[in-house]
Amino acid sequence: MKKLILDLDTGIDDALAIAYALGSTESELIGITGTYGNVLMEQGVRNALAITDLFGHQEVKVYKGLPHASTKDSFEVLDISAFIHGKNGIGEVSIPESSRDAESMSAVDFIIDAVKTYGEDLIYIPTGPLTNLDAALKKAPEIKDEIGRVVLMGGALTVPGNVNAWTEANISQDPDAANNVFRSGIPATMIGLDVTLQTLLTYKETQQWRDLNTPAGSFLADMSDYYIKAYETTAPHLGGCGLHDPLAVGVAVDPTLVSTLAINMQVDVEGPTRGRTIGDPTKLNDPDKSMQVAVGVDVPRFLDEFMNRISGLAKNS
Ligand code: BDR
Ligand code: CA
Numbered sequence: 001m002k003k004l005i006l007d008l009d010t011g012i013d014d015a016l017a018i019a020y021a022l023g024s025t026e027s028e029l030i031g032i033t034g035t036y037g038n039v040l041m042e043q044g045v046r047n048a049l050a051i052t053d054l055f056g057h058q059e060v061k062v063y064k065g066l067p068h069a070s071t072k073d074s075f076e077v078l079d080i081s082a083f084i085h086g087k088n089g090i091g092e093v094s095i096p097e098s099s100r101d102a103e104s105m106s107a108v109d110f111i112i113d114a115v116k117t118y119g120e121d122l123i124y125i126p127t128g129p130l131t132n133l134d135a136a137l138k139k140a141p142e143i144k145d146e147i148g149r150v151v152l153m154g155g156a157l158t159v160p161g162n163v164n165a166w167t168e169a170n171i172s173q174d175p176d177a178a179n180n181v182f183r184s185g186i187p188a189t190m191i192g193l194d195v196t197l198q199t200l201l202t203y204k205e206t207q208q209w210r211d212l213n214t215p216a217g218s219f220l221a222d223m224s225d226y227y228i229k230a231y232e233t234t235a236p237h238l239g240g241c242g243l244h245d246p247l248a249v250g251v252a253v254d255p256t257l258v259s260t261l262a263i264n265m266q267v268d269v270e271g272p273t274r275g276r277t278i279g280d281p282t283k284l285n286d287p288d289k290s291m292q293v294a295v296g297v298d299v300p301r302f303l304d305e306f307m308n309r310i311s312g313l314a315k316n317s
Contacts, residue, residue, distance in 0.1 A: 002027040002148070003118045004252060005111065007065065008245070009128030009170075010047035011038025011085035012227040016201075016310070017127055017245035018048065019220065022055050023309030024253045027123075030114060032062045033107035035128040036075045037173050039089035041067040044128075047089050049098035054216055056317045058100065065107035065132040069174035081169075084230040091226025095219055111136040115143040123252045127153040127245035128170055134177035137184050144186035153248040154178065155192040155277030157261075157293050167275030168193055171267060175275045179267035183280060185290045190265065191248040192277065195258055195297040199247050200240030203228060205307060209314055216314040243306065250302055251294065257302050260292035 004027050008014040021029045032052070034045035045064055052060040068075035086092040103110070111132065114122055124147060126133055137144060154170035155178075161167040171178045181188070201224060210221035224241070231241040250257050264283035268276040 001121070002253070003030045003114070003122050004028065004249070005031050005033060005114055005122065005124045006249070007033045007035055007107070007124065007126040007128060007132055008044060008048060009035045009037030009039060010044035010051070011081070011089045012091055012223050013243060013245040014038065014044070014127050015047065015051050015090055015223060016243065017125070017249045018051050019055065019310045019313055020246040020249040020306060022057050023313035024249070027253050029060055031110055032060060033065045033110060033132055034062065034102070035065045035126070035132055036067055037128040037170065038081050038085045039077060040075065041065055043089055045102050046097065049100050049102070050095050053098045053100070054095050054219060054317065055313055062102050063105060063107040063110045064102045066135060069129065070131055070134055070177045071174070084227065084234065086226055091223040093219055093222045093226070107132050108135045108139060112140045112143060115147045119146050120148045122148045124150050125152070125248050125252050126150065127248055129173035130154070130178045130181045131174045134174070134180045137181065137186065144184050147186065150186055150188040151191060151248050151252040152188060153191050153196065153245050155190050156194060157190070157192055157277060158194045158295060159197065161275070162193060163275070166268070166273045168277070171277055172275040175267045175269050179269050182265045182267055182277070182291065188291050189251060189255070189260065190277065190291060190293045191251055191258070192293065195294045196244040196247050197238065197242045198297050198299055199243040199302055200238055201228065201243055202240040208307065208311060212311065212315045214314055214317060216317040220310065220314055246306055247297070247302060250305060254305070257298055257305070258294035259296035261295050262289035262292055264289055265291045265293065
């Protein structure tokens with residue numbers, strides 16, 4: 001059985017990623033590591049604890065990660081993030097705080113430990129900045145050859161960014177860390193805006209969760225409606241909100257949901273295009289390609305899987 005670690009800046013679509021992972025019984029969510037982005041790392045960790053409680057999965061351990069980018073010494077949530085995800089990260093919906101605490105082991109040590117324990121069976125799914133994975137690779141570089149795969153939400157290859165013309169939000173938080181990860185040779189699948197902006201959630205689906213009449217169903221519906229509403233302002237042409245982070249989980253569980261391009265990638269770290277995800281020109285002729293970039297997605301099949309798995313979980317919690 002595949003073992004999954006989610007690395008989350010637990011905002012709204014990160015919360016949906018937790019639900020997708022817990023609703024996927026063919027794999028096991030062995031832990032959540034916290035990062036910063038949509039919210040402060042500490043708030044994201046609190047959200048992850050509360051959400052796993054709400055879904056009846058108190059066994060999922062949560063680990064604190066690094067609180068800011070590798071090249072900075074602090075982090076502040078951007079106004080746009082608070083607008084899209086709410087100040088609390090979960091659309092201003094209030095759910096009971098968990099009585100559990102984060103584990104005392106650091107996220108970086110947990111990642112390394114999990115690679116040593118599960119090797120090829122481990123899939124690590126970052127849906128925020130790549131700061132924790134970069135730190136783990138610096139501490140234990142050999143894990144790049146031992147891990148099963150990284151399936152990350154971030155970047156944009158065939159479409160513009162969502163922060164500016166070049167940059168996607170997760171990569172923009174720590175381009176240096178992302179560049180180190182991309183160029184490390186670790187086997188990774190990039191689930192970028194190329195595909196995540198094709199998978200949209202609308203009020204029609206959130207009504208199905210509301211109709212479940214369970215605490216988890218109401219939470220999912222209220223939180224996601226907040227996200228859809230924000231998208232009506234930031235990207236009105238889409239007609240829904242992007243299912244960024246859950247698609248990364250979907251692909252980790254079932255890689256056939258996307259078609260990919262094999263390519264060695266880099267992230268621009270200098271100049272005006274800082275944060276751009278692009279092919280590494282120095283490895284263009286290298287026959288070994290360490291990354292796969294998703295360029296197509298089976299939208300109806302993913303949406304079906306998404307609704308079935310999450311509704312199955314929420315009807316009982
Ligand atoms: C990514 O940025 C964050 O706001 C979302 O949670 C997602 O991981 C989309 O660009
Ligand atoms: Ca995220």
